[in-house]
Amino acid sequence: MTPPVTSAETQAMIDDVLSAYPPKVEKDRQKHVKPNDPGGAKECEVKSNVKSRPGIMTLRGCAYAGSKGVVWGPIKDLISISHGPVGCGQYTWGTRRNYANGQLGIDNFTVMQITSDFQEKDIVFGGDKKLAAILDELVEVFPLVKGVSIQSECPIGLIGDDIDAVSTAATKRLNMPVVPVKCEGFRGISQSLGHHIANDAIRDHVLGTREIAEQTPYDITLLGDYNIGGDAWASRKILEDMGLRVIAQWSGDGTVNEMATAHLAKLNVLHCYRSMNYIATTMEERYGTPWTEFNFFGPTKIVESMRKIAEFFDDTIKEKTEAAIARYQPFFDKVRETYRHRLEGKTVMLAVGGLRPRHTVGAYEDLGMEVIGTGYEFAHKDDYTRSYPELKQGIVVYDDPTAYEMEEFTRRLKPDLVGAGIKEKYVSHKMRTPFRQMHSWDYSGPYHGVEGFAIFARDMDSAVNSPSWNLFDAPWANSKKS
């Protein structure tokens, strides 16, 4: 079957795939899966940011994942306590690859699992006393810790614990920010509310509480880069090459101090809109700090974004930006020269969190690849509005796709590459479909920035052109038929 190219063909495929659902579910899913219209026609808008149907095998996680896993966890000199039973912290222990410099367990607490390990008695009698005791023990065992966040797991909000009171008392007692975060997994409908809650907690407890000695007109904050495989370092390099001074990184390889001083930036540059637009808006309202979105995946978007950011500054920055672009160009050309002929015309299906299903499209196109299906786990309407123009007419856009839909669209569209998460990876491999994890960069990276593009290209090539895909058929497979 050739992949559908017109909206009508895509709609027919969607109808067929969704017809396997019970009628109520089918009707609901129809609103979430549409052929793309780059102009954003009303009838092609997908519904988003609503509950997943129970039992449908959603790819989504929870608010705790959005808060601890995404926003707070990467802050390296602060300890995020997974407050509640042992599991949540265990499953997020070191798996996201938000890199940080520093000595683990001494002045860097990222790849650690620190938990109140709730037992039955804590559920019955409440965990506030235990939490207070934990905070006291924490500073004894980790004397260089600079702050604490309390990441609430489901039971906390259900048993009526008052982590606000415990945190307020501890902030005074320990003389450092102790931040209560009410990101229980049952709140909201995905990771997304967790991002929002996490942003608000930083706003209420850390942001704007410290100063920096000397300011410059070129001070910026890098928002929404979690330093997956070193992404933020690669991004920071470009920003510094442009002559800008990055005073804070949120939150990959970030520190409490950077959270506290970010308000002094002259501009906030925002990579992951979905997870940090809240704090960008807050700083705009509170401090009048302008903010701009950017995209550091692949040459086209990198160059476009550099110029867009430079527009906020004077000619010094603009000149440095153009000089940097000129320096990068031969490298970009070489990457394309090396990989493009191997990837030209290859098709890609994506399903990632709240940014990459649109932000990586340009990087694929820089390599001559074509995105033929994409969608988000937890995006909102404003993310989709930003996506439609980036995508070709008629390709399938799926919001909160289910395991069944991913499998069926893969089967029907036969993409040359699927980019999604660990839960989808091995299904794709069984189906003889090359795959890259697009949350963790499949243990590679960085994918952001100048060098990141080469790594991205190398990895996509290694997936698409692995000889293993040609070995699936046993030589005797056809002769076995009776």
Next chain:
Amino acid sequence: MSTNPDALVVRDHNTLFKGPEYQEQRERKKQFEAGSSPAEVDRVAEWTRSWEYREKNFARKDLTINPLKACQPLGAVLAALGFAGTLPLVHGSQGCTSYFRGHLARHFKEPVPTVSSSMTEDSAVFGGLSNLIEALGTAVHVYKPDMVAVSTTCMAEVIGDDLQNFIANARTKGAISETIPVPYAHTPSFVGSHVLGYDNMLRGILSYLTEGKKGASNGTVNIVPGFDPYVGNIRELKRLLSLLGVKHAVLGDHSDSLDSPATGEYHMYPGGTPLAVAADSINAIATVFLQPFGSKRTRETVDGWAGETVTVNPPIGIGSTDAFITEIARVAGVAVPDEITAERGRLLDALTDSHAYVHGKRVAIAGDPDFVTGMLGFLLELGMEPVHVLATNGDETWANQTRELLAASPFGRQATVWPGKDGWHLRSLVLTEPVDLIVGATHLKHLAREADVPLFRAGFPIFDRHHLHRFPIYGYAGGLALLTQLVNLFLDELDRNAPDHSFDIVR
């Protein structure tokens, strides 16, 4: 490959950030971090390796750091995957299910189909009944399982959802048929660990499927592996039972569910114990449990069956495998074939060949209680000397039995057993009383690096090495696999650290 000097050199995170431009960036960033001074960091780091710190660390009462255990419903999902056509359904918040699927997928490198009832804030108020009914209805309609095995997250447990009642309701309301089996287990995350969750779910499945099936003996021996992260173990057990000529049923068998061939087609339910076999397991002549601590709940149920109940240690190494084979031969009334004796001899032969490189090595070991006990048996046979023995999810009973095992060997007498302690305790133990080797799962890698000793990866979860779980560590074949990896790990270390004159051609 190209020898073109202008060819693109791709540097990823492993090398890129070592470059001067990134090292300078790192230094520049420090002015905004308000971090501790390098001298202060070094001082504290050194102090945390001291006996003084160890005492402070062990004085912790409420704080848990790097625990080596997961939560109950994770185990419940694995138990469910041990049965044919079975879809695990976890009743509660949906994030948990995503975590279980990811965690197991990272270890097994396989798809892990599991659905959630996706409870949200309104379920916290009204209960999760309607969520569970819809989840059952939709999951059965779309994913067409032969059985759905329901477990719970802490959310469902805290609000007190009643699975038995809810599932009955789902049938009454017509969301699912009257006939599809839907066993369940309450698996609160704030009790026990993933091991208990496996046990509870297995008991739930067996109780459900065997109800009313009591009949004449079927001549079968049941094998209950428990939470077993090695699909190779289950395959090895089946091979041994076949060699012994014993009709057997593995309860449950996730070896094909979590190690299916790549064919170009995805099958959601590629293996598992057939439900009819599980239903008939009540009529076995005997049920053999391979995890004394990991199968307690299931054994309570099976004790009520007609056949004999036998519990052995996990068959790791010679003595434990001998005990396992002896018990199987006894309950099945068969003689041990020469082929098995020859296998035993081959492992022993290899052991005598390699013993010099492992003898006397000081070892720290951590992991799930039965895994630790099983591995200890083999380490002692190798003349290795366990020093620190730790199980976060082990209790005092486990500790006492493990102490007895250790005391029985001259190589085990210096060991100290630590039930309920975590990975940060282990760090203090290893840094104050050094060892030559750490045996355990991936999360101990930071400690191994800091202590500058190799980590022998065994147990669960292993995320950062590939395919170890596809090979057995059980049986004589498993012993040979373990020995081979172990001795070569030491030989690699010898070579890596050898002065030129000692870089020997023959070892």
